[in-house]
Amino acid sequence: MSPSCALSTTLGASLLIVVGAVVAAGQEPARQVVATIDGRAIHLDEVEPRLGLEAYRLQADLHRLLERGVRELVDDRLLAREADRRGVTVEEFLVAEVDAHLAQVGDAEVDAYLAARDRSGDGPEVRTRVRSYLEERARIARRLEVLAELRSGVDLELLVEPPAPPRVAIDLAGLPRRGADQPDVSVVHFAGFRCPRCAESARWLEALVDEHPERVAWFHHSALSRVDDLALSAAELAAEAQAAGRFWPVHDRLMAYEGRLTTDDLGLLAADAGLAEVATPEALAGVVASRRADLGRELAEAERLGVSQAPVVFVNGRYFHPSFGREALEELVADELARTAPAASVASPAGDGGRSESETESETFDPPAAAGREESHVPEIP
Template sequence: MRFSSLLMAMVLVGGCSGTPASEAQTPPPPAAPAAGTPPVLATVNGSPITEDDVRKAAGLEIARLEEQLYQLRKQQVDELVARRLLESEAARRGQSVEALEQSEITAKAGDVTEPEVDAFIETNRARIRGDVTQLRPQIREFLQQQKTDARRTALVDGLRASAKIDMRLEPPVPFRATVDIVGAPVRGTTTAPVTIVEYSDFHCPFCRRVQPTLASLLQKYPGKVRLVYKHLPLDGLHPQARRVSEASWCAAKQDKFWGFHDAVYADAGTDASDATLTRYATTAGLDAAAFGACLASPETKAAIQRDIAQGEALGLNSTPGFFVNGREVRGAQPIEAFESIIDEELRGGRR
């Protein structure tokens, strides 16, 4: 039922009530919340539970779901926009959409060649499972789809450039987690307007893989970005990583965390023996006696456990995990994913 019809039905029902209109007692509407006041979602014995309370308890999980919903809606909007652009172009040419796609997409995408299949196999040989000969038809089909998708994207992008499109779908306001970085190692200008907090595991291969990306960001945004390191060793996956974190914390006590950090990530091993840690310490230029005493201290273990507890409280259960001015970035993302948020933050951010 449309709202106007529903409203009329409500009026008619009210008019048929046993109470004359002049005598009807209309309860006052609930007071609207003051501007800026979070909506009340429930009350317990008169005590309100507000939207802010829920966000504090599960803000990151809610933000992830809101972002997934936005991406789903954006994907569908983009597809509908593309379809209407193709329909408009086909009508302009006096042909069907299918004919347009055949001439401008399928024909111009071209066929996949044998050398292209060979190149794909060579590039991805380490990840291919099974008989390569039997997989060639599937590989060819995959590459053909890539070519077709690329050509369709190019065609639609060209049509979009000359069309008048008013995109009104807005992304969700980003959730900003509050991350405790007191005492954590910092690389870059300490007063930089953008802070990247990295929760990492020294034995995580993805954490190692993202290090060049982080170094490039610091180089690209001098004075504008700083990197803060937090420990999140995953004991179930990397049982010796916690000890490396403890050793790096001891390096930080001598103001040489980053030298130790770089020595660890330069090594592809997952060993945390005394000999290995000593080698890292030597590379970083640590005082051996002070390093050994620190490594045996209960304070060291407590410090790493504190980082782990903070990471888990934020909802992290994998590494690497990042917060860019409190905005979550999950996993070893390409540099463009970080640049997009950094640039937005430098422009003032989405509020």
């Protein structure tokens, strides 16, 4: 077996193990070795951050399938056991316990259903559908009730744990930064300038950085659309601004459009920012055309990290989707602030001694490898 094949086999096996593992309370899981180089171990928790969210998603899929399979098997066994206890088949048991308990759905119930939806005037075909729905729903409800009764009579414990969200490694080299020079919490905003939701999450981040100027840093990472030339032009204008040391003022003005940018706006912005070389649409288009080859690479990197649609935020490598709301983001940042004492030795992504935004960052946010698996950090749904 080749080393790469051995690694993938071990990784595959480890995914299964993680999904099915029974985690004993208070017991620190041992670090799993997935390969060795001249006898020196490479651990799973060193590899996982490089996989972005891919492994997490696969683990989650496996977990879902496993959990569903377990539940179905449990139900089948409980039904068979109860039917056996009564000396009947499962079908006979269900007829006795489900079908025999169902009452006929009357006109009054159909009337009530339609009245509640302001559809009392609907024709007979709709009444037939509603009756069928109410009857079948009652049958399903009774069946679920029977299963719940069977489950309640046994000592049933589901030992399948959902996977823990990972911390992914993000290359921060060259990304414009705002806020703390040596942050405890690094927030990476994958965003574009033609996306209203990006403008909204940018406002949240601005408030966070203002609130914790010494501890939180905000990095901007372009999240581009394959076919949106205007978004690409805006990203290139921002890149030109970064090279000239004027990224954030241009960023803020671009975001202020809330996604409703035009080509003329870009020209105006470029002129205002003193970026005369890209102040005409033709000049900007030329820059964009020369950049198109890089686009695929950047998109692949974003997808590897789990960024399918902008905006996405990573807080110290922890994925956050703004659909969960501002409050959930604030909780996540607060959690990281609490976890990392000021000036703690947790891998500091910036640590650049106060360089200006125009200088190239060379660090990568690498989560502490030996920290073991994090507890579940699923953001709470607001």
